[in-house]
Amino acid sequence: MFGRVFFTFAGIISFCVILFFGYQLIHNQHTLSPESIFNKKDSEILIINNVSETNLTEINFKYPINETKLINNLVSKQCYSERIYISAFRNRIMIELKTPWNSELVKKYFKIKNIYTRQKENTFIIADGFNAYFSGKYLIIGKQIIEEENWDKISWPIWDKLASCNLLNFNNETTCEDYYFQSLTLTKFQSSTHHTEKVKQVNDFELFAAVLPKGITNYHFISKNYALKIGKLTKQDLLYQWCDQGFVSFEIDGIKVYVSDFNPNIDPFNLLNDETEEEELVSGSKSEYSGIKLFSSFPTNENGSFYIKYIEDKVVFSENQDAVNQVLAFYETGRTLALTPKAKKTIYENLPSTICERSISDEKKFTTTIAHNKLITVSKIENNTLANYNIDKNEEKDKTITFNTDLTISHIIGSNDIQVCFAEGQFFGIKNGKKLWSKSFDGTIIGKPVCQDLLNNGDQQVLFTTNRKIYLINLEGNTYKGFPITLNHSPSSEAIFFDSKKGKQLIYLNTKNVIVKYNGQGKKLKTLKLSISPSNTTPFIFKDGKKNLAVITGKNGGQLIQLDNLSKKNSFATLNEQTVFCATDNIPAFFYPEKGKLIRNDFTGKTTTVGSYAKIDLLRNLNGSTRQYVTFISDKKFQICDGSGKIIRTIDLPSSNVSDYQVLTLEDGSSVVVFLDSIENSIFLYTTKGKKITPNALEGQELICLSETSDGILISTKGNNLIIQYKIER
Secondary structure, three states, X not given: OHHHHHHHHHHXXXXXXXXXXXXXXXXXXOXXXXXXXXXXXXXXXXXXXOXXXXXHHHOOOOOOHHHHHHHHHHOOOOOOOOEEEEEOOOOXXXXXXXXXXXXXXXXXXXXXXXXXXXXXXXXXXXXXXXXXXXXXXXXXXXXOOOOOOHHHOOOOOOXXXXXXXXXXXXXXXXXXXXXXXXXXXXXXXXXXXXXXXXXXOEEHHHHHOOOOEOOOEEEEEXXXXXXXXXXXXXXXXXXXXXXXXXXXXXXXOOEEEEEXXXXXXXXXHHHHHHHOOOOOOOOOOOOEEEOOOOEOOEOOOOOOEEEEEEEOOEEEEEOOHHXXXXXXXXXXXXXXXXXXXXXXXXXXXXXXXXXXXXEEOXXXXXXXXXXOOEEEEEEEOOOHHHHHHHHHHHHHHHHEEEEEOOOOOOEEEEEOOEEEEEEOOEEEEEEOOEEEEEEEOOOOEEEEXXXXXXXXXXXXXXXXXXXXXXXXXXXXXXXXXXXXXXXXXXXXOOOEEEEEOOEEEEEEEEOOOEEEEEEOXXXXXXXXXXXXXXXXXXXXXXXXXXXXXXXXXXXXXXXEEEOOOOEEEEEEOOOOOOOEEEEEOOEEEXXXXXXXXXXXXXXXXXXXXXXXXXXXXXXXEEEOOOOEEEEEEEOOEEEEEEOOOOEEEEEEOOOOOEEXXXXXXXXXXXXXXXXXXXXXXXXXXXXXXXXXXXXXXXXXXXXXXXXXXXXXXXXXXXXXOEEEEEXXXX
16 A cells, blocks of 8 residues: 555656656747857858967958957957857857856956946847847857747858867858967868868979979979869860879069979970971970960960970979079079978978978968868968078079070189180170170180289280180170281190280290290280290299290200290200199299109209108199299198298198189188089188188089189089079178
8 A cells, every 4th residue: 555655656746847847948948059049141150169279360261340359359368168159241259168157257257358348137238239148158249139040050060179260161062171270380171061082192392392492482382183173274284294293383583483293104395396386306405385385374375485494304394484594503503492401491391291282472371181081271370481581592592693504614714793604616704694795716725714914904804815816805805906816826825924024925835836925915026936845734934033934844845935035045854744833032943743742843953842642633833912832632631832842731622522623812812712523513612721611512513713702702613504603701
């Protein structure tokens, strides 16, 4: 009996509880939620999960303009556990906490955010016509009381609540962008309700950095397949047909240039030649093409022309020929992104390495990748590095100059900023990478051209000798009166000037064993038949008191000639082929190597040994500001000795493969020496006290020329189809 009563009583209580909660469920207002107050009318919804991490300027989201002040206050300070929802189209904002709101909590929250409010019953009045009220763990802000719109609910995409913020888009296609802000980068994951096909990722640094110039701006890489996906390329485009992995565009000196790889089985030039009417073109022999479209936006004009050349296993092309040549010049001189840490850091640091697209400019820095059904964009959000890099780029631009030429350069000489370059049959002057003038010459150059103040008039002149003529020009390319001198017989060595009692004069020796003398205006004065056959060694001229003497070396002996009256003084035995001459205080001497020893002979027959070495190379004389010296290389050292045979300077060589060097005496009396390693194509610049001037090796081949300018030292050399000039500050 008792059990029956108990179960009856328990059933009545349970029924009452069900009735009570059912009544509450039916008659109480539903708790508001983001899903119930935001829908397609809002277009986009920004969800801020972490105020302290989020940078609104980096997000492509525009909230209603009359919310600007309110939004700025809401994101000014972080409050524990808050999450902010903002509509892009309607004035409605929702703030979510982990715990329910109450009046005191709302007041405290607005105070922290520096937002003035006044409470009117259950509503909080905010400036600019906004109201706020709370329901459960949600605080709703709007222009009016916002109610649920259950009849217009939408299906929200999955969004990461651990992201810095999220951007939901409910327009044509429902998408979600998850933003992750770190100290220097912003990572954005964009997912879609539609399937996103995976696109192969490419490491553009490994693909292109070795051939791209340092100092470029507006870097934009895009992979071949991604370019096809977004409509940048079509399968009919020539660039798409030859491209293997991708291509990059950039600007150099404000001019747009492209570099593309190509499929090993498809030569770009074969495709281009197929589009022309010319027959049997060799790949790469033609560089300019007209009326051919590589893709929709290149060239910019329908019938425009462009220039294209190989660069390693890539091609470089642009509508500007100089820009193409400049890219090749930077590659030849090793000034590439791969070899320049600052340039490499600016473009590739703090961003993913394998991507579908990379864009680096002053306005934007991002990469894009498609993976796991998501479009992943990583943005670089700090700008100081690029600004600093542009400064470095401009400084570098001032220091290195290149001049493109298809000629084979045999000599480079010059003074100050102007250099004269010699090729087969012609010579030309350049300054700051620009050709000033160009002239032709007759014959083949004998010996080496020189650039000095040969006429003692304060200007620099260029003197050179061919097998047919002697030329004397100024640095503007103009010929002096009386020149060129036409020669009846080929010279055995180059002509040389000297100071006579009657002014400037010059001599040359010919293959008929005759020495010929001219005045400074090219008029023949006198000839003398020699009793020896002159070698190709330039005569050594020195003064003995007021007399001008010349040492003539030959295959069957040597002769001392008095130049003023052109007469023979005496003869001597055949000299070593590596003999160099040096005159100190009017006391002439000559130096030559003999079985590892450097021998000095003072013209009296008295010899002294300067030093013993394993090997002596590149023995040369050197004119200092007041004295003459002898220089040579031995035992991995560069040596300088004076006319008495005393070693006055020793420098450790920067390389064991030094093939050439040149010493320049500066106006202040100090000297610098440049070494050339022709195996590694490297150039090193030192003071003659052994101090390194350039911290790293410079690029150069075969030729070197040093000159002093108003702002430093100019090194001129050559590369493949290039003349390269480095300006070095001191």
